[in-house]
Amino acid sequence: MREAVAVRRVEHRGQTLVYLSLFDDELDPRLEEFLMFTPGEGWSEANLAGAALCLEPTDAVIIAGRDEDILVARGGACNFPLYWKVIAGSTVVTTALPIDGERRLSIAGLIDSVAVVSVTYQNEPNLSRHAPLNGWFRCRRGTVSRFSASAGCLSERPIDLADSAEDKHGRDQLIGAIRLALDKFGRRQQGRPRALVELSGGIDSTLAAIAVRSHGVELHGISIHFPYYEFRFEDNIQLAVAKSLGVVRTRRDGSSVFPYAPPDWWPRLDEPATCIIAIKRDLMMARLASGEGIDRVLVGQGGDQVFSEDMLQPVPGPMPLARGAFSAAGWGRVESARALMERFPRYLRRSTLTYLHDARLDVAFKEYVGAITRSPFCDIDMARCGMFWARLSARDGVIEGKRILAEAFAKELPGVVTGRRAKVSWDGICARSYAQHADSIIDEIERVSAPLEHIGLNARWLVRRVRELARWEKTTFGQDDKEVFAAYALATWLHSWGVERVRDCGWGD
Amino acid sequence: MTRVWWTRLPAGDGRVFLYSPRFGCTYLLEPELATSRVLPVLLGLSSRDFLESLVDPATAVALTGAFEKPLVVSPGMEMERGRNAPALLTLLYVFFHRLRRVATIPRATRLAVSLVKVRGVRLPLTLSEIGLRVMAVERSLGISDCYPRALLTAYLCLTAGLRCEITVGILAPTAKMHAWCSTDGVIPFEPVTRHWWYSPLVVVEVAG
Numbered sequence: 001m002r003e004a005v006a007v008r009r010v011e012h013r014g015q016t017l018v019y020l021s022l023f024d025d026e027l028d029p030r031l032e033e034f035l036m037f038t039p040g041e042g043w044s045e046a047n048l049a050g051a052a053l054c055l056e057p058t059d060a061v062i063i064a065g066r067d068e069d070i071l072v073a074r075g076g077a078c079n080f081p082l083y084w085k086v087i088a089g090s091t092v093v094t095t096a097l098p099i100d101g102e103r104r105l106s107i108a109g110l111i112d113s114v115a116v117v118s119v120t121y122q123n124e125p126n127l128s129r130h131a132p133l134n135g136w137f138r139c140r141r142g143t144v145s146r147f148s149a150s151a152g153c154l155s156e157r158p159i160d161l162a163d164s165a166e167d168k169h170g171r172d173q174l175i176g177a178i179r180l181a182l183d184k185f186g187r188r189q190q191g192r193p194r195a196l197v198e199l200s201g202g203i204d205s206t207l208a209a210i211a212v213r214s215h216g217v218e219l220h221g222i223s224i225h226f227p228y229y230e231f232r233f234e235d236n237i238q239l240a241v242a243k244s245l246g247v248v249r250t251r252r253d254g255s256s257v258f259p260y261a262p263p264d265w266w267p268r269l270d271e272p273a274t275c276i277i278a279i280k281r282d283l284m285m286a287r288l289a290s291g292e293g294i295d296r297v298l299v300g301q302g303g304d305q306v307f308s309e310d311m312l313q314p315v316p317g318p319m320p321l322a323r324g325a326f327s328a329a330g331w332g333r334v335e336s337a338r339a340l341m342e343r344f345p346r347y348l349r350r351s352t353l354t355y356l357h358d359a360r361l362d363v364a365f366k367e368y369v370g371a372i373t374r375s376p377f378c379d380i381d382m383a384r385c386g387m388f389w390a391r392l393s394a395r396d397g398v399i400e401g402k403r404i405l406a407e408a409f410a411k412e413l414p415g416v417v418t419g420r421r422a423k424v425s426w427d428g429i430c431a432r433s434y435a436q437h438a439d440s441i442i443d444e445i446e447r448v449s450a451p452l453e454h455i456g457l458n459a460r461w462l463v464r465r466v467r468e469l470a471r472w473e474k475t476t477f478g479q480d481d482k483e484v485f486a487a488y489a490l491a492t493w494l495h496s497w498g499v500e501r502v503r504d505c506g507w508g509d
Numbered sequence: 510m511t512r513v514w515w516t517r518l519p520a521g522d523g524r525v526f527l528y529s530p531r532f533g534c535t536y537l538l539e540p541e542l543a544t545s546r547v548l549p550v551l552l553g554l555s556s557r558d559f560l561e562s563l564v565d566p567a568t569a570v571a572l573t574g575a576f577e578k579p580l581v582v583s584p585g586m587e588m589e590r591g592r593n594a595p596a597l598l599t600l601l602y603v604f605f606h607r608l609r610r611v612a613t614i615p616r617a618t619r620l621a622v623s624l625v626k627v628r629g630v631r632l633p634l635t636l637s638e639i640g641l642r643v644m645a646v647e648r649s650l651g652i653s654d655c656y657p658r659a660l661l662t663a664y665l666c667l668t669a670g671l672r673c674e675i676t677v678g679i680l681a682p683t684a685k686m687h688a689w690c691s692t693d694g695v696i697p698f699e700p701v702t703r704h705w706w707y708s709p710l711v712v713v714e715v716a717g
Binding site for chain 2: 228229230233421422424425427428430431432435472475476477
C-alpha cells in the first residue's frame with residue numbers, strides 16, 4: 001500500500017476489513033459509519049454490495065474472508081488507484097502498480113486509456129479492467145468485486161445508488177437533507193485551522209467555503225482570472241464572493257496556467273490520466289496551499305454531476321475516434337476496446353458515481369506537496385441527495401438543476417452567486433492554449449513517438465492535428481482534440497517512467 | 510430599413526475576425542487585408558458604420574430555458590406546449606434555417622419588412638408574447654438554432670412595430686458563432702442564455 005493512502009484494519013468474526021481513504025483526518029469517522037452496516041453473520045459479496053451503497057465514494061474497503069475469498073468495494077469517485085494480480089497462487093490487491101519493478105507494459109491497458117476518451121466524463125478507464133502493467137487488472141470504481149486466491153476476479157457487482165430505497169418525502173425534506181450533508185462536510189473539516197478555497201464564483205465552491213467557515217476554519221481564497229471578453233463579469237463576482245465570505249483572496253492570471261502549460265515537475269502516475277493537461281494550474285494551487293501550511297483545497301467538483309445532471313440517466317455512449325490517429329493494428333485494438341466498453345453499459349450509469357470528479361492527481365500531490373482537493377459533492381450523503389433530487393424531478397416532470405441548492409441555502413449564499421448568469425465557455429481558453437503550447441505538446445509526442453507507434457498511435461497524424469488546433473482550423477473542443485489529449489496523457493506518462501524508446505521496457509499482450 | 514454597425518475583432522495572434530453580412534460568413538484575416546479599403550466593401554461593410562468596438566445591445570433575456578436545456582418551466586410555457594405554431598412563422602423559421610446562405614441578414618430583414626408591409630397587420634405583441642411564439646415554433650419543429658431564431662424574432666418585432674437589433678458575435682478565437690435579436694436591450698427568447706459569451710462582430714439595426 002502506498003503511504004499517501006490512509007488505512008485502518010478491523011477484525012470481525014475471523015474476517016479482516018481494511019478501510020482505505022486519502023483523507024487521513026476523516027478516516028476514523030468514515031470507518032465508524034461504514035462499520036454500522038457490519039452484518040451479524042459476517043461479510044459476503046451480497047451484504048457488502050448493500051453496505052457499499054453507504055460507502056464514501058472516494059474510499060475503498062478490502063475484506064479478507066474465512067473462505068479464502070477477498071472482497072473489494074471501491075467507491076465510484078475513488079481518488080486513489082486499486083489494482084489486482086494473481087501472484088504465485090495468491091491474489092494481490094495494491095494501491096500502486098510496481099511499474100519500475102516489473103517494467104513490462106500492457107499494450108491493451110495503454111490503448112484502453114486512449115480509447116476511453118470516446119466516452120464523455122470517463123476519467124479513469126473504468127469500463128476496461130486492463131491496467132497499463134502487463135498481468136495487472138483494475139478493481140473497478142463503483143463496484144464490489146469478489147476474488148479467489150487462484151482464479152482472480154470471480155464476479156463484480158456495480159454499486160449503483162439507483163438500487164437504494166426510494167425516498168418518499170418531498171422538497172422540504174430534501175432541502176433538510178442537503179443542509180445536513182453540507183454541515184457534515186463542514187464538521188469533518190473543523191479539526192484544521194485553515195483551508196484554501198477555489199473561489200470560482202460558482203455555487204458549488206461557495207457552498208464548500210460556507211460549510212467549512214461555519215465550523216471555524218479560516219479560509220484563504222484563490223481565483224483564476226482570464227482577461228478575455230467572455231470572462232468579463234467573473235472577476236467582480238469572485239471579488240464579491242470573497243468579500244461576502246470575509247475571505248482573503250489571491251488572484252492569479254489564468255493565461256500563465258493554461259491547459260497543456262508544461263509544469264516544472266511531472267508526477268509518476270500509475271496510469272495515463274487526461275487530467276494531466278491541467279497539472280500546472282492544479283500544482284500552482286497545491287503549492288500555494290502547502291506554502292501557507294494548508295493541506296486541503298476546497299473545490300466544488302461533482303456539483304454539476306450531482307445536481308445539474310439527471311442521475312437517473314446514463315452518460316452518453318461512446319463517440320467515434322478519428323481513424324487517422326491510429327495505425328491499422330492500433331485501430332483494431334481501439335475498436336475492440338470500445339466494443340468491450342459497450343458490453344458493460346451499467347458502468348455508464350451516472351448513479352454509479354464514477355463520473356463525479358477526476359482527482360487522480362491528488363495521490364501524487366499528497367506525496368509531493370501534501371495538499372489535496374476536497375469537495376462536498378463527492379460525499380455519499382450529498383450524492384444520495386442528488387439521487388433524491390433526480391427522483392423528485394422525475395416525479396414532478398420538472399428539471400430545475402441547481403435551483404434546489406439556491407433554495408436550500410437562500411440565506412447563506414451571496415446574491416451575486418445565485419444571480420450569476422451561468423458558467424463561462426472554456427472553448428476560447430482551449431483554442432489559446434493550443435496556440436500557446438503547441439510546440440511543447442508536439443515535443444512530448446515526438447519524444448516518445450516510437451513507443452506511441454508501438455502501442456498503435458499515429459504520431460504524425462497527432463502532430464498534424466496539434467498544428468491544426470494551434471492555427472484554430474479546428475475549434476470544436478472535446479471532439480476535434482480528444483485523440484490529442486489522450487495521446488498527450490499517454491506520452492507524458494511514458495516519459496515520466498523513462499520509456500522513450502520501445503526497448504526501454506518490455507511489452508505484453 | 511437596416512444599418513449594419515461592424516468592427517474588426519483581434520483574434521489574439523495578430524489576425525482579425527470580420528463578419529460579412531453579404532455572404533453570411535466570418536473571416537480570420539491578416540491585419541493588412543482586414544484594414545484594406547476594398548475588402549470591407551466587398552464583404553458588405555460600409556466604412557462609415559465602422560466602430561472600434563461594439564457593445565452588445567442586449568442586457569437581459571425575457572424568456573429562457575424551454576428547449577435545449579429545460580431549466581424552468583413557467584405556467585406560460587406549459588400553456589404553449591402542444592399548441593400549433595402559426596404556419597407562416599414555421600415556414601419563415603425553416604426558410605431562414607435551411608437557406609441561410611441565401612437568407613443573409615440584410616436580405617432576410619428586407620423580406621421581413623416587405624412581409625409586414627404586404628400583410629398590413631400590426632399586432633400589439635409584448636416582448637414575452639414574441640418570445641412565446643418563437644419558442645412555440647421551435648418546439649413544434651423540434652429545431653433550436655440561433656440564426657433562424659434571431660431572424661424570426663426580428664420579424665415578430667417588426668410586426669409589433671418595435672425597433673430591434675440583430676447581433677452576430679463570435680467566441681473568439683474559436684469558430685463558434687451566435688446570433689441574437691434584442692429589442693430595447695431585451696432578447697425575447699433564448700433557450701440557454703449564452704449571448705454574453707460572444708463578442709459582437711456586427712449589430713444590424715432593423716426598423717420597419
